[in-house]
Amino acid sequence: MRTGPFPGRPTIVVIPGGPGLGTATVYSALRRWAHRHGIDLLMIEHRGVGLSRRDSAGTDLGVDDMRLSLAVQDVAAVLDAEGVQRAVVYGSSYGTYLAQAFAFEHPSRVSSLLLDSAMLTAHDHVDVRAASRARLLDGSEHDTARAAAMLRALVADGAVPRSEADAVARIVYEFSGPGELERLLTLVRRGSGEFAWKHIAALDSVDTGVARPFLMEFDLVGVIAFRELNYAPEPDGLPFDPGASFADLAERFPPFEAEPYDLPSALTGFAMPVVVLSGERDLRTPRSVAERIAELAPHGCLVPLRGAGHSLLDSNQLAARRVLMLVSTEGPEAVADAAGELEALISRSRALTAGTLVRALLRLSPLIPRRRRPDR
Template structure:
């Protein structure tokens, strides 16, 4: 089974088409002015206010109809009548912004204390006439893409041409006018930055300042992903640090090896689901590309990439498949109202396609192939032309009007803060630098260790620098550079056999290696529960969240218990046992060690000791080396003693689960600006 095709159903959630009823084209009609909006609470006891702004579907009048834009707003605690207004724009295209109001307000933080923040669902998303094309939801293979895209275009009819970025720019102006303010600050993430830039160019007198997080240039996406590809070696080198990765001389060379190997035949292996069932799977070079992009939102996944690439290059595909399965199951989530149909309509209309405007549909495949053939191989390394073909650089070839020429204008001289994650592959820092060079008063802040959506990642990484920068920028103070940040160190290679591990704590060889395997297995389980289950990538199993082991078995976690069932990280070594997540439960933590390679036995973990037997040998380990978890934010390794006790890690896990309990059984909202890979071959969308 291909992981790529397996993930499509989860990534495409549209089910039905909803078109705006036809009506005569009219000018923007302010349904609610500032006073009316301020008097209308979204809920009886809520602090947010709601309203609608009705705009023409097509301002030229050629296409009849209206769109009712859903608007939400929130006042800062110290806002006065003269305070400013910030309009926030989400990503995609296709991500509904209104459900993200509170999340956006938290991201900007103190900068909003004296301001009003406003969001609205972009036309075609959420409560603004969300577009639905069931054809897109039925895609299972890339070969079905053309028919689905053409079917969606037919379903939408002439209205499909009314969902350009230029139309969203005019919608933004209508919202500003309805609010009754002369100028607004714009805070935008990912694709939203393109809307913000185009708006600032079109209406420079209406913009007081710009905050652009993870910039998409005005020119839009490059269908050949050259900026992304050129950033891959640097980011892999950064993961390994200045001392390099001890298990490989060159992580990029390992990736290139896998790309060449995948050109001959897909990489094959097995992975285990949340019920412990094994599945055969394949990975192509296009899946490797998508896997790298998936790391944009997860520092733990990024830290695991070099070791997983090296293991696969040496013939052990299990770690790489485990990462790929996690990213395919976790499609980025949705705050509600996202639209794949809108994504297609806007992306295909705006451009970023490998043929000039006006190219007939029948001639587009040849035009795309000619453009691809003209690229030097060096611009695509460590990938190749075959990878880009399989990523479907011509995904819009069945869309009748692709591209539609968009208006362009120079960018204005307004204060601008650009935030760029140093590890961002979707919107690399080279794009941020290019945009900064076009804005006379731009301040580019590169944030180390962060991928896509800087402010969204800042919360999970405790990265205060980016938030301080936004606060300083709105206060007209100097924006300080970011220093180093605390990130998970690069992961060690997963052992392929018990003999690869060192002997621990003076035990006999087999028992000592089994104990080392036990430490690594528990560490892996806790890390994956914290970073995979809570990100929504795990599978519910019998009312609990289930995660398959790297080599087999499962760990399942419910509200009160964490159950290991022959969970395996090291081949031939399994761990079973039931752990209470109740901190008041003083029952001992008992683990049963089994497996064909293990020194079998039972271990009892206490606060500062581990006792029991392995292979008939007594185990009695006290002090720091007795910790069974190895579950600090950093990974446990085979050559360093774990740092925290198992009980303390259970406490941290229990607290995290209580804070995010709904997310443990269903995918949470995506980071602001992250619509997720919506279609096969479109995994690099912004």
């Protein structure tokens, strides 16, 4: 799916996250915007998803077709088909891993890399654990100290189950911030937060729990997530552990074998600019990972963004569109200088996102009559 070409404008390959997130339908509005503004976006439906789910005979791709190396080859094949010799590559979340792997395999074809909420290795879960526990369990960050204390007390009192507390806290913090998390926990303590809590907890399984054609189809590409990217590492028995949250789902997929790329070593040899966009509240791809990438790449640059969570491409397209416009018209260096402008766009966004849903649930919850519990 391509919006160009346009004379004098670079081709920007956009690789969404997931794995499993659709491209054809999910980003149709982004492509219409890009076409109107003369931005040459080239997007690829991930293998195993939507329009790339089946082979030429109409049969679903199999386990052997789900390899990162093959997904990287897909990017090269599409560039060949479009006659594009060199492109900017913009990856989001899981797409950042593919973007870096493509740059390693085909360095001459990448003019610059933009990594939005970046992954680096199959062992990033160590950083995820540390960041989540610092913010939401220990409260060692000044803006989360009160919320973390409130959450610990509610779990200790049995007011909320530990199995749900981690996911709910992470979702509300990432999408709406520490203030909204405190508000939810206050409602729960007062007995009027059950409605909001229940519906926010249900969001935790939306991404991967049920296959939704052309939107999120994890059932095939989950093989990549678990076999090559270690989405279900051995739990350490403590709260806020991504290994525990994926443990049940992992039973449907092959176990972790090995990571196919050594991206930390590859980054040290990258000659192209590498711009890393990192949200302040991103706990899925934490700031420590973004910092390491920017340090390893000889021409790496970290763009820290206050008020942002995970993936501008998916949670704040106003800012993502500005990034794409800057890259198209001025180059990657312009993105590195635009943190303040991007933060302003993030703060004033009114798009329908998970954050707006969380805020609506918090407003609605006190108005819902509480269920009477049977006498014991």
